[in-house]
Amino acid sequence: MGRHALASRRRVSPAVGATVLASTAVFFAVGGSAAELSSGQAAKSVIEGDVASGLQVVTPVRSKFSSAPSEEDSGMSVVSLQAASRSHYRVVPVAVVPRFLPVGVAPERGLQVRTILTARAVSAAFPEIHQIGGVRPDALRWHPDGLALDVMIPNPSSAEGIALGNAIVAYALKNADRFGLQDAIWRGTYYTPSGPQSGGYGHYDHVHLTTTGGGYPTGGEVYLR
Structure with missing residues (x-):
């Protein structure tokens, strides 16, 4: 041959x-499905409502x-x-690639899941913010229980600082359902999703945000925009 x-x-x-x-x-x-390419238990999505709304x-x-x-x-x-x-x-x-929220400037130790979601979302939406307080001793339970954030405003008495604080309050109220927002306090006014109440509430150098918590993280949560 x-x-x-x-x-x-x-x-x-x-x-x-x-x-x-x-x-x-x-x-x-x-x-070949995306599920076959991953290993371990599927992560939980921390977002209110339809999970698909947090996907790109x-x-x-x-x-x-x-x-x-x-x-x-x-x-x-x-x-x-x-x-x-x-x-x-x-x-x-x-x-399809989901849009994950990275860890922001807030220390997350001791925070509950909706508080973490709020902290990360505020950090992503407002890069001007360089400090967000979370868990600390207090006479009221909100901060010790991981339900509250203190969003510190740079130059809080300036026109720019006041406008930034106003914008953060408006952003938090707009996303109240998703964040599980209970209230916001800024420049003497107490805000809730049902409306504001003026009075001697203080908070002239930071925006205080309180959430309904949602429980403490277990390590498998995924936070979406």
Whole structure:
């Protein structure tokens, strides 16, 4: 048997190559789920209402995938497979990336889960804030029980400081359901989701935020925007 005969038997036809690639695409699109790629128990999401509202949903990318993904493509993990035609690629979405809230400036030891969510959200929304107090001794139970935060305002008596404190109170009230917000205190006014009450409440250098707590973390929580 000659060398040409052996070489011809070892060739793989274009049709066979396309079939192998198509089978691989089916594996990624159907068989390979995001759950199979992770290990351990699924983390708990700390968010009020529909969990999907805390996810960043990315639209599938175009059929042609360049070496420099566009801004809308960059948030999605993709697998690109070359089809029989050299000019086309299939892009198979692997997972949707949730928008996690990182640890903020508040010490979280002793805080309850909704208080942690509030602290992280305020840190992410207001990078001007460099100090948030949490658990500390107090005659009332809010701080010792991990239910309250003191959001310290830079230059609190200045026009900029007052505007920043007002913005934080408005942000907390807007997200009252999600944060489990019980009240906010700022510049002599006591705010609740049902309305403000003016009086001698103090708090001229920081915004005080109280939550309903939600229990102490167990280590498997995931905090979403």
